[in-house]
Amino acid sequence: MSLSEKFIVLPFKKNRGNIVPGEMRQASSAASAEKIATAMSARHIGVAAYSVQVDEESGDMSSPKLIVGFGETADLNAA
16 A cells, blocks of 8 residues: 555535535645635635545545635544
């Protein structure tokens, strides 16, 4: 299993009264993820940037670490 660190930005939206993640965007660095999240924050009820560990073979993501968050977001570690 080969792990690498990736940076993602997730906008959040309401669906049937629950906060759910929207379409994930990838970023090239933590600073880039923070910049993208900041820019998206005015258009969504919540936005969060994370660093995650990605298994290069399976594509599975694990160990999300919050870089920055705005508004209403869901806890990815609770899933």
